[in-house]
Amino acid sequence: MDIIFGRNKKEQPEPVRAKVTGKIPTWLQGTLLRNGPGMHTVGETRYNHWFDGLALLHGFTIRDGEVYYRSKYLRSDTYSANIEANRIVVSEFGTMAYPDPCKNIFSKAFSYLSHTIPDFTDNCLINIMKCGEDFYATTETNYIRKINPQTLETLEKVDYRKYVAVNLATSHPHYDEAGNILNMGTSIVDKGKTKYVIFKIPATVPEDKKKGKSPWKHTEVFCSIPSRSLLSPSYYHSFGVTENYAIFLELPLKLDILKMATAYIRGVSWASCLSFHREDKTYIHIIDQRTRKPLPTKFYTDAMVVFHHVNAYEEDGCILFDVIAYEDDSLYRLFYLANLNQDFEENSRLTSVPTLRRFAVPLHVDKNAEVGSNLIKVASTTATAVKDKDGQVYCQPESLYEGLELPRINYAHNGKPYRYIFSAEVQWSPIPTKIIKYDVLTKSSLKWGEECCWPAEPLFVPAPGAEDEDDGVILSAIVSTDPQKPPFLLILDAKSFTELARASVDVEMHLDLHGLFIPAANGATRTQPPAEEQRDRASHGHQAPQT
Ligand SMILES: CC1=C(/C=C/C(C)=C/C=C/C(C)=C/C=O)C(C)(C)CCC1
């Protein structure tokens, strides 16, 4: 297991041509960009948690039936500082690090104080975000890093705080059809308030504004939701949208700001400041995108942990939203590298299986509705929303499927009625062994799996002129635990879930987290060799990426 998790991965900055078996559809042209942790030791020092690893970017360029693979470490400030010091000097989620061995008591005290409000890491290891013409590696702090999607070079560092008052922001933004970004972040104890902020980054500089200015300057706050507690805001990894609403789950998984302020002195990690409050509720905030205000009704459900929203849509006066839910925070605990060692099977059992749950929230709650009555009249779900005696609404989900994570959909259906979820299958262990196509309508599934193969998040790419929701292909990078079997990019027909092709590369690859597909301009067939590609910026119009 150490081979897949703990060992540092070599980067492969020069493109290598993959050995393709099967036939890649001729229309499939573009670059699959992926992100995830790749380096877990620096010099003699070692990170504690898999989510701490230094970001390694991967690019699979698909052109005329051929695939070229390359990878490159994100040259974040964190990466440079660590490499220069030959040890870990910047703190990550599960590892607290100390910049310089303090020479005397005064500098030590100063060093502690300057960390009371910490400057977070720019090790952007989670996802890739498209902003206008540009691409960024993202994590959950206030920093993101621009990258060159072709060469994987690291470009400038963007500090969200310059444009919107957030200390943390998700790495799962939403895009509208024009490619404008809607994201969420947390503003911690700013002017005496802690709040969750939904903000919008335009894909282009508005016409009436001066030319040449960056879209970042036109970032606007869309809506703010006050945190229930000043010093313990909820942690969240993603949020949901429908055509007219946004859905934010205020989870009982909370960051303790006082603990965070003293973590450096106490020598503990940020992760130790995150705790699950089993006795609390999960609050469901529904924000009307037209009025930019949350609905006044208080909706809640039982305590749970959600990392990934799958999709949401409106139906008959309700919002239906699907999430992957856990009963507790065991997922985070399992990814400590100490658990991912040779006793992996023993140590890595999830105490709750990630379950696909569908919630239904009524958009209008009749004042005269009887206490105890179910306000959901939608026939398509057994989820309920019951008015309680305080006028609040208690939502109970319908459980759709057990054992899946890293969900993706056909993004053209984001916020709209949809039928298919493409995801990794995870049962009691956090490591995916299969990929699944789950049909929310018929509640049936199709699967792909192979001996010794660990698949990554499956990404859906629509076929040109696609009519059906599943008209397209699935891309998933497969890591093998068999030393005889090289890793490969798997291409499945999304309808039948059968293999169309695989592109094997004779280099080291690793499990990653998230990414996106950048279609080649107009699906045009370009013939230049990969070296030229380095000078050739990807050309893409303003539109939502095939995230
Ligand atoms: C560094 C840092 C953070 C990093 C969190 C990370 C890196 C989370 C990764 C989550 C993933 C990958 C979830 C998958 O489902 C916090 C806690 C936001 C705040 C403190 C500083």
Ligand SMILES: [Fe+2]
């Ligand atoms: Fe994620």
